[in-house]
Amino acid sequence: xxxxxxxxxxxxxxxxxSVKIECRSLDFQATTMFWYRxxxxxxxxxxxxxxxxxxxxxxxxxxKDKFLINHASLTLSTLTVTSAHPEDSSFYICSADRTxxxxxxxxxxxxxxxxxx
Amino acid sequence: SQELEQSPQSLIVQEGKNLTxxxxxxxxxxxxxxxxxxxxxxxxxLMMLQKGGEEKSHEKITAKLDEKKQQSSLHITASQPSHAGxxxxxADIGSNYKLTFGKGTLLTVNP
Numbered sequence: 001x002x003x004x005x006x007x008x009x010x011x012x013x014x015x016x017x018s019v020k021i022e023c024r025s026l027d028f029q030a031t032t033m034f035w036y037r038x039x040x041x042x043x044x045x046x047x048x049x050x051x052x053x054x055x056x057x058x059x060x061x062x063x064k065d066k067f068l069i070n071h072a073s074l075t076l077s078t079l080t081v082t083s084a085h086p087e088d089s090s091f092y093i094c095s096a097d098r099t100x101x102x103x104x105x106x107x108x109x110x111x112x113x114x115x116x117x
Numbered sequence: 118s119q120e121l122e123q124s125p126q127s128l129i130v131q132e133g134k135n136l137t138x139x140x141x142x143x144x145x146x147x148x149x150x151x152x153x154x155x156x157x158x159x160x161x162x163l164m165m166l167q168k169g170g171e172e173k174s175h176e177k178i179t180a181k182l183d184e185k186k187q188q189s190s191l192h193i194t195a196s197q198p199s200h201a202g203x204x205x206x207x208a209d210i211g212s213n214y215k216l217t218f219g220k221g222t223l224l225t226v227n228p
Binding site: 004006034036041042043044045046049091093095106107108109110111113 | 152158215218
């Protein structure tokens with residue numbers, strides 16, 4: 001099946017620093033990737049849609065200047081949390097859209113746990 | 118308000134028992150996905166339903182989408198400890214391939 005990887009799997013950083021999270025589709029090309037955030041015991045919340053070769057589309061309430069998204073190639077999207085603060089601590093999950101024709105078009109990465117001290 | 122309501126929020130069953138998890142929306146669902154998540158890990162795709170009245174099964178898990186495409190159920194037969202985890206329903210509500218998720222159901226299966 002399709003595989004999506006994320007790196008790093010977890011990161012601890014100091015408040016005010018920036019953190020970059022990578023999302024890669026390993027065996028397929030993904031024109032579209034999605035970034036989600038999940039707080040403890042909460043559902044996944046879509047943050048933004050990342051489109052290769054164009055600007056990301058952010059959901060309402062998500063600061064585009066704080067969460068920088070770069071979809072540099074058909075297999076890589078990055079999310080950079082700029083000037084991270086403790087309230088940004090969360091579990092970040094990406095998914096890559098693979099239109100396989102079978103319906104299960106979104107494949108999820110294993111997630112990145114961010115802890116901001 | 119939550120666009121996708123999942124129930125129950127948590128469920129504890131004895132091994133071998135059957136169980137059902139529900140996912141309900143007030144809007145038409147253009148695609149309904151069921152995922153399983155271990156805490157702090159990524160999502161494992163289980164099944165996807167698109168047509169009203171559709172039903173799919175994989176091993177001991179059966180998912181159904183009602184005729185109105187507003188409610189789905191996930192049924193596990195003869196549950197096992199390996200079924201334990203968080204079950205999430207996700208749906209394409211706006212027909213734009215963006216998924217909205219329910220809050221999840223935490224399933225515990227006691228041996």
